[in-house]
Amino acid sequence: MSWYDTSFMARQGVARGKAGKSHKISIEDQGRFHYVYGPYVPPVIRVEPGAVVTVETHDAFEGRIQKETDRPSEILNFPYLNPQTGPIHVEGAEKGDCLAVRILSIRPRGPQPVGTTCLLPEFGGLVGTGQTAVLNAPLPERVKKVRLDENGVYWSDKITLPYEPFIGTIGTSPEIEAISSLQPDYYGGNMDLPDVAPGAIIYLPVNTPGALLYLGDCHAIQGDGELCGVAMEMPATVEIQVDLIKGHTIGWPRLETETHIMTIGSARPLEDAARIAYRELVRWVDAETGMGEEEAYMLLTMAGKARLGNMVDPKYTVGTGIAKAYLKR
Amino acid sequence: MSWYDTSFMARQGVARGKAGKSHKISIEDQGRFHYVYGPYVPPVIRVEPGAVVTVETHDAFEGRIQKETDRPSEILNFPYLNPQTGPIHVEGAEKGDCLAVRILSIRPRGPQPVGTTCLLPEFGGLVGTGQTAVLNAPLPERVKKVRLDENGVYWSDKITLPYEPFIGTIGTSPEIEAISSLQPDYYGGNMDLPDVAPGAIIYLPVNTPGALLYLGDCHAIQGDGELCGVAMEMPATVEIQVDLIKGHTIGWPRLETETHIMTIGSARPLEDAARIAYRELVRWVDAETGMGEEEAYMLLTMAGKARLGNMVDPKYTVGTGIAKAYLKR
Amino acid sequence: MSWYDTSFMARQGVARGKAGKSHKISIEDQGRFHYVYGPYVPPVIRVEPGAVVTVETHDAFEGRIQKETDRPSEILNFPYLNPQTGPIHVEGAEKGDCLAVRILSIRPRGPQPVGTTCLLPEFGGLVGTGQTAVLNAPLPERVKKVRLDENGVYWSDKITLPYEPFIGTIGTSPEIEAISSLQPDYYGGNMDLPDVAPGAIIYLPVNTPGALLYLGDCHAIQGDGELCGVAMEMPATVEIQVDLIKGHTIGWPRLETETHIMTIGSARPLEDAARIAYRELVRWVDAETGMGEEEAYMLLTMAGKARLGNMVDPKYTVGTGIAKAYLKR
Amino acid sequence: MSWYDTSFMARQGVARGKAGKSHKISIEDQGRFHYVYGPYVPPVIRVEPGAVVTVETHDAFEGRIQKETDRPSEILNFPYLNPQTGPIHVEGAEKGDCLAVRILSIRPRGPQPVGTTCLLPEFGGLVGTGQTAVLNAPLPERVKKVRLDENGVYWSDKITLPYEPFIGTIGTSPEIEAISSLQPDYYGGNMDLPDVAPGAIIYLPVNTPGALLYLGDCHAIQGDGELCGVAMEMPATVEIQVDLIKGHTIGWPRLETETHIMTIGSARPLEDAARIAYRELVRWVDAETGMGEEEAYMLLTMAGKARLGNMVDPKYTVGTGIAKAYLKR
Structure with missing residues (x-):
């Protein structure tokens, strides 16, 4: 399987x-x-x-x-x-x-x-x-x-x-x-x-x-x-x-692999792209686990992963993710 | 007249x-x-x-x-x-x-x-x-x-x-x-x-x-x-x-009043809106007067006016202007 | 006088x-x-x-x-x-x-x-x-x-x-x-x-x-x-x-003239300088008039003035002001 | 060894x-x-x-x-x-x-x-x-x-x-x-x-x-x-x-591990942190290999790695790196 x-x-x-x-x-x-x-x-x-x-x-x-x-x-x-x-x-x-x-x-x-x-x-x-x-x-x-x-x-x-x-x-x-x-x-x-x-x-x-x-x-x-x-x-x-x-x-694109879930934000300045992605991820983690937005926010502070997609397009793109292994309430 | x-x-x-x-x-x-x-x-x-x-x-x-x-x-x-x-x-x-x-x-x-x-x-x-x-x-x-x-x-x-x-x-x-x-x-x-x-x-x-x-x-x-x-x-x-x-x-909107010319830029972050507007204005002043881009850049440092249009829309807007009285080479 | x-x-x-x-x-x-x-x-x-x-x-x-x-x-x-x-x-x-x-x-x-x-x-x-x-x-x-x-x-x-x-x-x-x-x-x-x-x-x-x-x-x-x-x-x-x-x-510099009060923010990106200044001004207008922060926020939407100080220093500076004539509750 | x-x-x-x-x-x-x-x-x-x-x-x-x-x-x-x-x-x-x-x-x-x-x-x-x-x-x-x-x-x-x-x-x-x-x-x-x-x-x-x-x-x-x-x-x-x-x-901090070299930039907005780091890296790669700044710029477009350090401090931090294996002219 x-x-x-x-x-x-x-x-x-x-x-x-x-x-x-x-x-x-x-x-x-x-x-x-x-x-x-x-x-x-x-x-x-x-x-x-x-x-x-x-x-x-x-x-x-x-x-x-x-x-x-x-x-x-x-x-x-x-x-x-x-x-x-x-x-x-x-x-x-x-x-x-x-x-x-x-x-x-x-x-x-x-x-x-x-x-x-x-x-x-x-x-x-x-x-x-x-x-x-x-x-x-x-x-x-x-x-x-x-x-x-x-x-x-x-x-x-x-x-x-x-x-x-x-x-x-x-x-x-x-x-x-x-x-x-x-x-x-x-x-x-x-x-x-x-x-x-x-x-x-x-x-x-x-x-x-x-x-x-x-x-x-x-x-x-x-x-x-x-x-x-x-x-x-x-x-x-x-x-x-x-x-x-x-x-x-969903408000923004999301991505799933065998091990991770990821949310994707695009905006300028670059921190807004990261904010979009991470807020979506906070909400997704909360929705999956019921741990609450604040707990998810703190957990992502420890275990969040960020990928810089582009810093060149009309909007910049950041993907943020977390290992599925941590999606427990 | x-x-x-x-x-x-x-x-x-x-x-x-x-x-x-x-x-x-x-x-x-x-x-x-x-x-x-x-x-x-x-x-x-x-x-x-x-x-x-x-x-x-x-x-x-x-x-x-x-x-x-x-x-x-x-x-x-x-x-x-x-x-x-x-x-x-x-x-x-x-x-x-x-x-x-x-x-x-x-x-x-x-x-x-x-x-x-x-x-x-x-x-x-x-x-x-x-x-x-x-x-x-x-x-x-x-x-x-x-x-x-x-x-x-x-x-x-x-x-x-x-x-x-x-x-x-x-x-x-x-x-x-x-x-x-x-x-x-x-x-x-x-x-x-x-x-x-x-x-x-x-x-x-x-x-x-x-x-x-x-x-x-x-x-x-x-x-x-x-x-x-x-x-x-x-x-x-x-x-x-x-x-x-x-x-x-023209690359971006421009505006004219009795006393001033103005260029308008829209972007995020806000400094990019100002950069767009002021670069357009440098070029416009140069085109009108032939003083050269660098001289226009310095003149606008002394006599440029900036108007913050919006800081709320999907892109922010800045207008930059100069008095027509200074458009002399 | x-x-x-x-x-x-x-x-x-x-x-x-x-x-x-x-x-x-x-x-x-x-x-x-x-x-x-x-x-x-x-x-x-x-x-x-x-x-x-x-x-x-x-x-x-x-x-x-x-x-x-x-x-x-x-x-x-x-x-x-x-x-x-x-x-x-x-x-x-x-x-x-x-x-x-x-x-x-x-x-x-x-x-x-x-x-x-x-x-x-x-x-x-x-x-x-x-x-x-x-x-x-x-x-x-x-x-x-x-x-x-x-x-x-x-x-x-x-x-x-x-x-x-x-x-x-x-x-x-x-x-x-x-x-x-x-x-x-x-x-x-x-x-x-x-x-x-x-x-x-x-x-x-x-x-x-x-x-x-x-x-x-x-x-x-x-x-x-x-x-x-x-x-x-x-x-x-x-x-x-x-x-x-x-x-x-006070959290940030303020300025007073015969006709206006102004607050001054410095930050990057430029919108953060404007946000700092305008938030200080919302609070100042509220403190002077008791109209409440939300009313002050709306009033400044109609009557706020912004001055771009610098867009070149390590932090950018924006001053935001309002006519004293409108400081009534 | x-x-x-x-x-x-x-x-x-x-x-x-x-x-x-x-x-x-x-x-x-x-x-x-x-x-x-x-x-x-x-x-x-x-x-x-x-x-x-x-x-x-x-x-x-x-x-x-x-x-x-x-x-x-x-x-x-x-x-x-x-x-x-x-x-x-x-x-x-x-x-x-x-x-x-x-x-x-x-x-x-x-x-x-x-x-x-x-x-x-x-x-x-x-x-x-x-x-x-x-x-x-x-x-x-x-x-x-x-x-x-x-x-x-x-x-x-x-x-x-x-x-x-x-x-x-x-x-x-x-x-x-x-x-x-x-x-x-x-x-x-x-x-x-x-x-x-x-x-x-x-x-x-x-x-x-x-x-x-x-x-x-x-x-x-x-x-x-x-x-x-x-x-x-x-x-x-x-x-x-x-x-x-x-x-x-050196203009900014650098980092070395067994497999990678990295440069570190801190600024707001976040894209400026990334620009600082990547420009330093372009110059470092060029200095190590003699491939020229433009070639290094293109190579990093394919093989650069970016790490988001913080998006919360008074300046944000980005590290950018490349595998040592690619440091050949």
Whole structure:
């Protein structure tokens, strides 16, 4: 028996966490990609809870940065960035429900070098930006193309980094807003959180009929904070299994692994992202154990874990978690 | 001769700042109000540059808070807040242009007490919020209805405040996003900046064909920062004159009065809003005078003026200005 | 009768706001200047409440930047910056009291050009700094020496700015800390708030016996935010009158003019400075009028004024005020 | 051979990382504890580089919170909090040098229950505070006393947490400032970073003759961020070994373990703490490998690790690290 059988998804989902019908969304099926999370486009597919969907995603640049001599500022066309596959309409999903997405696998896709990173003008964690507006000259642009496969990320002759793939951008549609896929928020989006990886289940609030799940922006590896703003971007084939928890309202995304539960907040300044995540976790721990919010607050002071997702996007993202072993009243 | 005749609007506008045809958008004309700034709805009216438009706006609560015993948390239905009149399609406007909106008058509308303010749970500058997430209990809800007219705001038996009306929310549509009318951003929106008042011209970036101007959320008076998050909200009749500056690309809203120019930034944390505004102003001063960015930076150190618009919305807003008298190289 | 006769200083001070004995602290009297606000040095003078003290202050660079070809980074010797005159021991002052300092006059001192401003590497509101740490190259250093007198600040051939002098740095000693004179905090310090000007009374918390008042860093003029970090710095002769309010404990500096009361907060991010100031003001308005904190909170939403002092120092400073005319219950 | 033999301390230290003479500072030796990091007190001991010093520390409340019915707000006397043992004068240390402190062991000290945590009014990560000033009522005070030993922290009947001790507050004296031991900064101080644990070497900038090392505030365990502001506080016996790297100037604390190097930044808002730490790390990686700042910036985007130390102190603390395995050019 796997831990999945006792996950929130298995215990509370309409499909009881069981795999249902298989689907595929190829690049060709998708056709036109989307650059906002919103309800104003028709779904690319409709599936039942339990569906296993194989999704082809583009890299964050839609494959347009092809060689190290490319100049991103000339190639990229804001706001048409971070193309998303979807939306996937999940039958029966309504505002106030919770969508569960188990991540089964993430594989790189396409010709080598599959990986791309780069320095973009006025974007990144250690440079002035459009918001942290300065008069200093921007850093020079720079592109690095990197060979990678499921065994490693071949950064240089001497440095091989592990292949630790995850989904950089995933979420549901807001109710009436349509928000850039560059932004993370209460519905998910561009969280750039390395924990959204194979082996995890992410729980997302449903804001609109059908939930309208979007995803894209897979990373082969990323450090905490996604420092320069561009991780090891790759086109990918992602396999997910969706389920639906009816009448289970959550304010912000949550995540579950074999050993931990995690809540995810996105905001500026960064402490507000951490506050959001930790407050959600206080409430979740209390709800699971009945220990009371104050006791949960103190317990997390001792045993809380924080992951810095990104410190570069329009909102910054922090995930906070606690080991399931401590979820006792 | 009025200062308007030498304004940027008069010197550069397609209509040369001259008043053209008159239009009206009544509450009935508008029908359904809008709660996002976006391109996904048809315009309520199409006008030529120079048009004078009389616009009826709702208060931020769409008139639903009617008496002091009302409980806003039961009445208000997020995200259907801050109803906007519009969008107004301005003929000839294209991405990269600049829309000029001269504010001619703002008059209160409807039966007394016309004014509403209130304390909303987890909203405001001196309370924990959804983003500055805390475990403290929220303040109690409270509604205050206030009689007001063009002579004053009758706060209490002893305190009469001046009638200093302005447009709390005004802006153009983003290109592909549809963003809550509660938020201010590069296109304008919920800036809550008291300078957006009769006698001023606001300049807005055009991001989408026709510009798609929205407005609403008039305030009879407001202090710097809109401290509790709800100013003296009122339904209003607003008279504006629009013009179009072709090929004049601005990154953020700008404002002009008889004596000053101002730039407006919105972001979190608050210093980023100020940085955005002041960097835009450095560049504007340099462009007007040719004194160079560094000289402008130093001059603004001596003579810059900052206005705190709001410290309560999803992004905070700061306007920064300088007297036109100092715009000499 | 002057408004001073009804000021808090006159109504509550030990000396009833009356001028007492006159004193002088010349540059020579001072001898060694101080670069921290702390209790670890002996007072330069001891005075009684009511004392009128004429204080000579250095400019923020201790006069070492003498010509426009000077390179500040070679001349300045961190942390020996922002030299302070004092401390002045006020007889009878004890922790929990409030020191009142009425500013009588500020005159420029020394040979022309008296005024200095400059661009310092990694310092200022629109550049990366030691805290907002970026990899961008710093702006070039630059010094501007400016002739000024009590009639004007002669910025350039074409631009004359008004002479609007104030004390950039003033405060009492912390109880056990000794904090850089570059920093503003609860005891005052480097607030760079233009309202600390002739005609105003500033109220400071007393944290240690004798209060230990320091001051320096006079500016001939400064814009909101002190954008590049260096205002129109000048050596000055400052005339102040001190008084002492026994048993009146305030958390942060306060200010009074003929028409307004103001509270001053310093923190990062900037919204926290505004929150501190406005919360102090809510409480002050409530204490003066008995209207209750929530009513004061709502009233300040309509009638509060905010001044951005600095957005460049180790903590940012915001002053928030309200007209005395509205201080009615 | 241990990894210590190839540590920076062993390779560059005056004592080559070798253990020298043994010393002890007991509670009685210390006598009066210190509440500021500053140069204004005589050292409690003078040691040579290489010295092994056994240091007895008080808990952050100086042992005054003894039972769960105690009310901290009545017992604690701000600013006399977070008592520090020291300062230790290290012979030969001068401004511009680097002090290396290897942490050998941390053992709890005193009668059970040794551990204390509590909720303090207006202090903590999920409540309004003196800086994030709100009008909400504070949470109730609460004290929890916890039995703990080197085998575990016995949180409740059902939950035993691991004993993972570290030094919450450690640092050198500033040159002329004396700063509250509640604050972390460039010299170390109240970083509350769980990595400052047995098995690690911390490197601290020397700002004043003798370095003047202070330490205290040991924690038996702490989660990321020290959420409620009070970790599992305990009196402790700490064994450290000091060494001195001459002429090696660092801007902020650094840390080394067998597998990683880490840099530590403290600031508000939290993103500035992360920026400081990561910029220092970019420069360190470049200095070690010669790969260039931009390449290091990109590499850290893939392989950087961030630890949230505290989100509750006067400045927040972030440590950022990278595996030594990737330090190849």
